[in-house]
Amino acid sequence: MAEAAALKPMKATSDGIFQGENPLNSALPLAILQICVVIVLTRVLAFLLRPLRQPRVIAEIIGGILLGPSAIGRSSAFLNTVFPKQSLTVLDTLANIGLIYFLFLVGLELDLRAIRRTGSTALVIAVAGISLPFIMGIGTSVVLQHTVNRGVATGPFLVFMGVALSITAFPVLARILAELKLLTTDMGRMAMSAAAVNDIAAWILLALAIALSGTGSPLVSLWVLLTGAAFVLGAFFLLRPVLAWMARRSPEGEPVKELYICATLTIVLAAGFATDTIGIHALFGAFIVGIIVPKDGPFAGVLLEKVEDLISGLFLPLYFVSSGLKTNVMSIRGGESWALLALVVGTACIGKIGGTVIASLIVRVPLREAVTLGFLMNTKGLVELIVLNIGKDRHVLNDETFAILVLMALITTFLTTPVVMAIYKPARRGAPYKNRAVQRGNPEDELRMLACFHSTRNIPTMINLMESSRGTRKRGIAVYAMHLVELSERSSAISMVHKARRNGMPFWNKRRNGDGDGDQLVVAFETAHQKRAALIVLPFHKLHQMDGHMESLGDQYQHINQRVLHHAPCSVAILVDRGLGGAAQVAASDVSYSIAVVFFGGRDDREALSYGMRMVEHPGIALHVLRFCLQPSSSGSSSNNSRSDDDDALFLGEFRAKVADGNGSVKYEEKAVVGGNKADIVEAMKAAGRCNLFLVGQGTPCVPLSDDRSTDCPELGPVGSYLALPEFSTVASVLVMKQYDPTAKHYDLVEEVAEVAVEVDTPGPTTTKGAGTMSFRDD
Numbered sequence: 001m002a003e004a005a006a007l008k009p010m011k012a013t014s015d016g017i018f019q020g021e022n023p024l025n026s027a028l029p030l031a032i033l034q035i036c037v038v039i040v041l042t043r044v045l046a047f048l049l050r051p052l053r054q055p056r057v058i059a060e061i062i063g064g065i066l067l068g069p070s071a072i073g074r075s076s077a078f079l080n081t082v083f084p085k086q087s088l089t090v091l092d093t094l095a096n097i098g099l100i101y102f103l104f105l106v107g108l109e110l111d112l113r114a115i116r117r118t119g120s121t122a123l124v125i126a127v128a129g130i131s132l133p134f135i136m137g138i139g140t141s142v143v144l145q146h147t148v149n150r151g152v153a154t155g156p157f158l159v160f161m162g163v164a165l166s167i168t169a170f171p172v173l174a175r176i177l178a179e180l181k182l183l184t185t186d187m188g189r190m191a192m193s194a195a196a197v198n199d200i201a202a203w204i205l206l207a208l209a210i211a212l213s214g215t216g217s218p219l220v221s222l223w224v225l226l227t228g229a230a231f232v233l234g235a236f237f238l239l240r241p242v243l244a245w246m247a248r249r250s251p252e253g254e255p256v257k258e259l260y261i262c263a264t265l266t267i268v269l270a271a272g273f274a275t276d277t278i279g280i281h282a283l284f285g286a287f288i289v290g291i292i293v294p295k296d297g298p299f300a301g302v303l304l305e306k307v308e309d310l311i312s313g314l315f316l317p318l319y320f321v322s323s324g325l326k327t328n329v330m331s332i333r334g335g336e337s338w339a340l341l342a343l344v345v346g347t348a349c350i351g352k353i354g355g356t357v358i359a360s361l362i363v364r365v366p367l368r369e370a371v372t373l374g375f376l377m378n379t380k381g382l383v384e385l386i387v388l389n390i391g392k393d394r395h396v397l398n399d400e401t402f403a404i405l406v407l408m409a410l411i412t413t414f415l416t417t418p419v420v421m422a423i424y425k426p427a428r429r430g431a432p433y434k435n436r437a438v439q440r441g442n443p444e445d446e447l448r449m450l451a452c453f454h455s456t457r458n459i460p461t462m463i464n465l466m467e468s469s470r471g472t473r474k475r476g477i478a479v480y481a482m483h484l485v486e487l488s489e490r491s492s493a494i495s496m497v498h499k500a501r502r503n504g505m506p507f508w509n510k511r512r513n514g515d516g517d518g519d520q521l522v523v524a525f526e527t528a529h530q531k532r533a534a535l536i537v538l539p540f541h542k543l544h545q546m547d548g549h550m551e552s553l554g555d556q557y558q559h560i561n562q563r564v565l566h567h568a569p570c571s572v573a574i575l576v577d578r579g580l581g582g583a584a585q586v587a588a589s590d591v592s593y594s595i596a597v598v599f600f601g602g603r604d605d606r607e608a609l610s611y612g613m614r615m616v617e618h619p620g621i622a623l624h625v626l627r628f629c630l631q632p633s634s635s636g637s638s639s640n641n642s643r644s645d646d647d648d649a650l651f652l653g654e655f656r657a658k659v660a661d662g663n664g665s666v667k668y669e670e671k672a673v674v675g676g677n678k679a680d681i682v683e684a685m686k687a688a689g690r691c692n693l694f695l696v697g698q699g700t701p702c703v704p705l706s707d708d709r710s711t712d713c714p715e716l717g718p719v720g721s722y723l724a725l726p727e728f729s730t731v732a733s734v735l736v737m738k739q740y741d742p743t744a745k746h747y748d749l750v751e752e753v754a755e756v757a758v759e760v761d762t763p764g765p766t767t768t769k770g771a772g773t774m775s776f777r778d779d
Contacts, residue, residue: 010086024081027090034091037082038063038317053417055175057381060317061410064324073325083325095322098315099386100286101307104268106171107290108300110196121363122190126197128359129377130166133351137165140347148340149401156213160391163205164384164405165348169413170199172381176416187369187424191376198377203287206387207280213394224279231274232288239267240292247299256302264293264303281390323385326392329407331400344408352378372424379416380409435534436570436740439610447477447614450533454484458539461580461733465537468591468615480531533570540576540724549726562715565698565738571607574715576724576734580693591620594691598719599627601648604697607739609651612695613659616666624667625660626688627652628681630701678705682722691732696720698738
């Protein structure tokens with residue numbers, strides 16, 4: 001009677017402590033406390049595991065285990081207060097609602113067209129990566145059934161063990177690849193393609209296992225399978241046209257109607273109800289709906305954005321706690337149980353890694369890449385927990401077997417990141433190219449530029465800058481536009497990469513309503529190399545405000561600009577945007593800008609002047625070159641950099657002879673500065689008059705012009721840092737240029753091999769193309 005009274009249903013809300021009630025005896029305040037405890041604990045663990053580059057799912061699994069009877073939950077006072085038995089039904093319901101929508105998100109991430117286009121290499125790897133561990137899992141199940149998991153039906157247990165050991169957690173793998181910045185590499189593409197095939201096969205096998213685990217006759221299991229197959233067909237032929245109709249009525253550039261979002265989310269729940277009624281779990285219905293949602297256009301992306309943060313951040317961690325409350329590591333007692341844990345972990349690793357490596361070597365994947373792929377495909381995580389929880393709920397797995405398999409999933413997933421970081425260093429093979437700077441031996445060669453932006457606010461100035469750089473040469477410029485997007489664990493960021501891959505190498509990723517301000521950026525050098533770019537143009541990490549001041553977007557923007565500046569395989573320019581040409585694109589015939597080049601000497605200043613020489617070919621450009629001749633003071637010593645001085649003199653002589661002389665659009669002026677006097681330099685630059693754009697070198701041999709703030713932006717150099725200050729100007733944009741130095745150490749993300757044949761698209765003289773979202777490894 002006491003037990004029955006203790007488990008009586010809880011009322012929804014509390015009357016409050018002033019009415020003499022304990023809020024924790026009511027369902028709603030208790031659920032709020034549980035959610036807060038779970039979120040705080042898992043986020044703290046994720047922060048602690050961040051240096052190990054572990055995905056958040058590891059922290060969530062560990063957090064769930066810690067809150068369960070394995071650790072904190074061993075305290076009956078804590079367990080009865082925070083997670084009493086009568087509250088577990090509400091907790092499990094909330095967790096499963098979150099899981100339903102998460103599986104819907106997983107389905108949204110999967111593109112059946114991409115799977116159909118999966119090459120034979122990925123298909124062979126996927127089949128081998130499922131078959132060998134499935135067979136070894138069946139063998140392991142025989143051992144477990146005769147030791148710690150006695151008394152269960154043989155058939156369902158064999159299938160559950162085979163699925164548990166052969167599965168690859170597609171969503172967790174995607175997030176590990178995103179964390180390691182491998183999602184857009186050849187390795188990442190192959191792993192994701194194989195994992196997608198593996199994921200579909202695993203869910204089919206799991207449906208079979210659930211059908212076989214029923215308590216009825218074999219005829220009932222057959223009816224479950226046939227009805228499930230009928231549901232899938234009905235979803236494709238009946239639901240898909242409805243979703244496609246809503247997607248067609250949600251064009252780019254227009255907000256998706258709230259009715260369509262609500263209808264789709266309701267369809268997810270209805271599909272979950274249908275599959276749960278059939279007997280193959282509500283998750284399958286949500287997963288199928290996610291798969292059949294059209295991936296073209298903004299519709300799928302908006303669904304991701306509406307759902308992912310609430311589900312992944314708030315509800316999904318509850319599922320790990322729900323699982324952790326069922327996991328009692330202390331049930332693994334004695335040498336036999338720990339030996340079985342080692343057996344299961346070893347079998348899972350040998351089967352999955354071994355099968356993947358053997359298949360990879362057969363299809364001529366190099367050994368290091370094959371081993372890396374094996375560890376990536378051995379990722380378990382959330383999908384594994386789903387399989388295990390279903391098996392436990394169906395009484396196919398007892399407490400000890402369940403705990404062993406949960407630890408196996410945790411260990412194998414935890415090993416993935418450090419092992420991959422240790423053995424695999426991505427370097428794409430590509431053919432070398434020579435024109436890596438604006439200054440080159442043959443100025444008639446085409447100038448290939450990679451223009452980067454992270455929001456629509458950067459676009460007008462970028463376009464106006466490119467328009468001003470056309471010149472009059474036979475072979476003008478080729479511009480590739482790159483939208484910089486953070487490769488995070490968020491489903492929307494990963495979905496962008498999938499969308500971008502559909503036609504080979506992805507190009508310009510359109511964002512709903514054109515805003516990408518919420519997305520941080522990640523830059524890569526593969527695109528610059530593949531496009532034979534001579535110049536990468538990056539936006540400054542500060543935005544110009546109406547009052548003239550600059551507002552920072554965050555240190556991460558600045559740090560990436562600095563890394564690109566130091567390691568890029570070509571010249572780099574950072575654009576301080578103060579509205580060159582205004583807030584709209586200026587037509588070619590309306591371009592009318594005054595450009596000033598501040599020249600002190602050195603390779604970077606020569607690069608800036610080379611770009612100015614190209615710009616002044618445009619009839620609407622006026623160029624003012626202000627050369628500062630630094631003279632030593634009476635007590636100072638003369639410069640010993642004679643080689644650089646000779647290069648400067650030769651370059652300036654060529655500029656004056658071929659460009660400046662007889663050209664009314666060019667003004668050349670020299671200023672002598674004794675001892676690098678800052679006041680004289682600043683006065684001369686201010687006397688140059690109003691201009692629209694300053695071109696300066698990043699490594700110019702000049703003393704810092706601002707005592708207190710020049711070090712705030714070292715990537716701009718001593719002159720650029722001063723020109724970017726509002727005290728100097730609030731209207732003139734600044735382009736700080738750093739010339740490619742072949743003698744410097746560069747980031748070797750692309751291994752240059754002369755015999756590699758690479759087809760480089762060569763657009764017309766003024767064509768603008770888009771470049772894809774790529775990743776920059778920040779280790």
